[in-house]
Amino acid sequence: MSIGDERAQRRRLDVVDCGLADYREILQQQLQLQQERRDGRIRDTVLIVEHSPVITLGARQSANKLLVSRKELAGRGIDVVEIRRGGGTTAHNPGQLVLYPILRLRELRLGIGDYIRRLETIGAELLSQLGVRATRREGFPGLWIGDRKIASIGVRVSKGVTCHGMAINIRNELSIFDHLIPCGLDGVEITSVLKETGQHYPMADVKEKIGVLLSRHLCAAPASRSTGADTGVPAAANESQATSHSRRKLPPWLRRPLRASPKYREVEKTLSSLQLHTICGSANCPNRGQCWSRGTATVLILGEVCTRNCKFCSVPVGRPAPPDPAEPARLAEMALKMRLEYLVITSVNRDDLPDGGASHFRDCIDQVRQKCPDMKFEILTPDFRNCQEQALQILSEALPFVFAHNIETVPRLYRAARAGADYERSLNLLKMAQTTGAGTVTKSSIMLGLGETEVEVEQVLRQLREVGCDRITIGQYLKPSKDSLEVVEYIPPAKFDFWRHRASDLGFSWVVSAPFARSSYFAEQDNIQAHLAGDPGLAESRHNGIT
DSSP states (O other): OOOOHHHHTTOOEEEEEEEOOHHHHHHHHHHHHHHHHHTTSOEEEEEEEEESSEEEOOGGGGGGGGGOHHHOOOOOOOEEEOOSSSSEEEEETTTTEEEEEOOOOHHTTOOOHHHHHHHHHHHHHHHHHHOOBBBBBBBOEEEEETTEOOOOEEEETTTTTTEEEEEESSOOGGGGGGGGGGGGOOTTTTOOOHHHHOOOOHHHHHHHHHHHHHHHHSSSTTSSSSOOOHHHHHHHHHHHHHSSSOOOOOOOGGOOOOOOOOHHHHHHHHHTTTOOEHHHHHHTTTTHHHHHHHHHOOEESSSBBSSSSOOTOOOOBBBBOOTTTTTHHHHHHHHHTTTSSSSEEEOEEEEEETTHHHHHHHHHHHHHHOOTTTTTEEEOOOTTTHHHHHHHHHHHGOSOEEEOOOBBGGGHHHHHTTTTTHHHHHHHHHHHTSSTTTTEEEEEEEOOSOOOOOHHHHHHHHHHTTTTTEEEEEEOOOOTTTTTOOOOOOOHHHHHHHHHHHHHHHHHHHESSSSSSOOTTTTTTHHHHHHHOOOOOOHHHHHHTOO
């Protein structure tokens, strides 16, 4: 039975419901379909299925951990199958939704990492419809609710065509996971939609929902459409633009090749091995390829679940886990391994903590300084809504650093864009930060393209200078997720040049103004204008609208 409307069929994706089926039979069907897709005999296809009880062992042997013998499992009616997908041990049984996409990635313009993130997006949107808010965790493919795992991903790509895929726990019996260590991760608790919500959703309804999402996210894009793989803009941002009612197309100055140099891969590997988050990934920053290739990254502490729901941002919202006391030490180890000289530390909003997370910022700086005494720091903080004086007093114990807090947009747009924030409160925080220590440098950032007027932007710049803000970045807003605010206007590079000169005239000592500018972009450069003038690579970038 095919699932999906006529539009999905026209867009070249077949979604097939295999019902309840034996794992080994579906495995053989996958391999056959994969060969047929390579030969061009079929179009992109996704099998959706529930399996009889089975435990599968992936290609990563160190992550394959059974807690009982295969003989005992067989006695309990649980099959064990060794396969060549990524990842380690996992389990399938009735009530779990399993997806097996057979896709030619080149036609979707996706790399393997982008494809895995696309699967995570599909799973997260399905779970959201079922009343569960799930999030990604860098370095651990799948979906999580706090420390509980609800979806697993293991894929294999051969000659550009995918097989295997994703399993999402809907209403399955979870005791099967007592026989293994999921994905080789000790102490991981497995959960399901039923366990989290108490709701018994009919699997037929769940399959209808996933059919719609698969058709939306995995249909081959028309050749004329730009995507994240060839522009460097996050796939989620492009995808949202492409499916919006306005069908707004990215202008040429917002297209950038994605860099994946050896240095990029080194940074990615280091962050993953230490289980550290970055705002680069959590907020779908378009500069990730460029910054990571330079060996710099903005580290996201205090988890990647935010207590606010700002509509310009794609960071997941929910109830965060308590601060990880081991995170400062891991951050210090990362700084030492990467031989960093300048570290930007930011966090989600943590309104659940009495000090807004200020003491964790301080501890991270202190731990890094112990291993890297010459390190320079920039902290990009939330607004510490209920504890500004207390937070700044705590942070003063970790001076010196550049103190950054983003104003984000003009006051008129706060209600739509910045849930729980207040423009005057943010200005006040920047003003108070000047008193944390002699010579403290303050910094802020504003996005353009949300519908602000030039008069409003001028007012914000003037008020930032009035509270003593020294540095400013001005960049283009890009819609990072389906549920984020729409882009009202793409601002041309010439207008960013205008605002760069205007900000300098108003007295800002450090200005980065360009479409791709973000709050920590080239933050390590003390004299940004001199650096721009003396770097041929940046001169070329600036010619293309990247300052």
